[in-house]
Amino acid sequence: MPIRKDSKDRYVEVELRRGEEPLWMRCGACGELVFRRRLRENNYICPRCGAYFFLTAQERIAALVDPDTFQELTLPLESDDPLKFSDRKPYADRLREARESTELSDAVVVGRGKIGGHEVVLAVMDFRFIGGSMGVVVGEQLAHAMEQAAEARIPFVLVVASGGARVQEGVLSLLQMAKTVAARGRLARAGVPYIAVLTYPSTGGVMASIASLADVTLAEQGALIGFAGPRVIQQTTGERLPPGFQRARYALEHGLVDGVVSREGLREELIQVLDVLSGVPHGG
């Protein structure tokens, strides 16, 4: 993932962390060495240049939910590598490495918690796990999460960090678009609110399905939001991409999202939305 050097919209990809947490982390945008703890206290925003570090699902959850309220509901599932896919490296190896380095079973963490006192079902995608891509496990976790929200009649909050469908699971990944949209239909019929938070990146098959169907859609400042990647667009059409193309502010200007929110303000913004929604007949 290339890191843009715009002054406002910087996202810094963080190296996969194994085992022990490093004491210091270097900002990929300005080069500053930052105390890990200081970075955490600052929402993983570089104190010198303001760049956003990629968040792990756990870090994102910690930044959003009220302390000690998160109860994980992620189903104990793994991908079975249904196509026995192999490119330059077997998919099974990629999966094992991703599981080891992230300590996740796949690219999403699901649970129940409170945000500003409001009960929510929260699903947070993790870009470190094969680009946050949606395969059969992510699709099942998201569908399950929406069913939980529909049943409990509490709002569903999805934080997207995904490049799209998982290529290594072929059409079965593509079908997760239909699967998550079908589950979203149940949620909608139950009258339960669904709030999406689009972060860097929210693209491809995830954006062309579940991530586009929220009742309220927020974008984290600097988020990349779109269907086709910039390279595909340029290669296919030869078009020049306008400045800020597919970034959060651009998405707001083109009517694709309801608001652009800084990382520091995201929790408060969600509380505001949940406050307004409280008392929605079937789950506020």
Add this chain to the structure above:
Amino acid sequence: MADERTIRALEEKVAELRRLVEEEGVDLQEELALLEERLQKLQREYYQSLSDWDRVRLARHPERPRGLKLVSQVCDAFYELRGDRMGGDDLALRGGLARLGGQPVGVLFHHRGSTPEEQRACRSGMALPCGYRKAVRIMRVVERLRLPLLTFIDTPGAYPGVQAEEENIAGAIADCIATMLELAVPTVAVILGEGGSGGAIALAAADRVLMLENATYTVISPEGAAAILWKDAAAAPQAAQALGLSAPRLLELGVADEVIPEPLGGAHVDPEGTAQAVREAVLRHLGELQQLPLDERLKLRYSRYRNAGNLGTKAKTG
């Protein structure tokens, strides 16, 4: 082992010999018969052992029956509906009202064009947001009139352009999937050529999904997968194999319900026969679906998509 070049060469030789026999009365009947037999044997061998990459090329064959022409052959009459009523009309994704087997139906299909000008006008079947919005509009019309919906899919993918992004191509596809999943009428999707990623599934969230024998259905083009995962465009044939995009494979995986056979050599060898086979299969599936009560049909459709891909998950090991 039969290969394409040998077959082409033999075809030319047979044609030349036939011309000699028929036009110039040269006595080579026996040789001609022998060569024809050998050609047929080679063709059978070749087309019965197609690689997935061979199928990708057949699905993209310039003479493959497709689009408006094929839909007009499959259906008895077709009346086109145009425009999304929000400022656009897309020539790459078209649809309207038609008659099939004595009943009115709704149809939606990708159109790739045959002449260069037409192909430019419809971007070779890569639909715009207004195309997917028109599709949603036509779905609503069809549902209101209680007509079954047939979709015919043949697209490299949705159009990747700046304006398409600004007009929310992702959201338009998502709305199309959502609308199709909830339609109260029977739906049958037929993948005719290329079923390219999001642009294809937008029309494929149906009660039944049928595929022509050499059609493909994939999350990403083999070239795209080769570039991303192999870092080498030349790996497209391997990527095609790995992606499991062929009709027989997708039948095994339960993604497709039926594979509609094509004539030896591919659908373009006999466009009318292909249209007839598609028509027969669609009518059969439609008949089955129309026997089911509405709530049962919707329940089956929901569980089909709600459980999609579950065969690819397993209980956590570690």
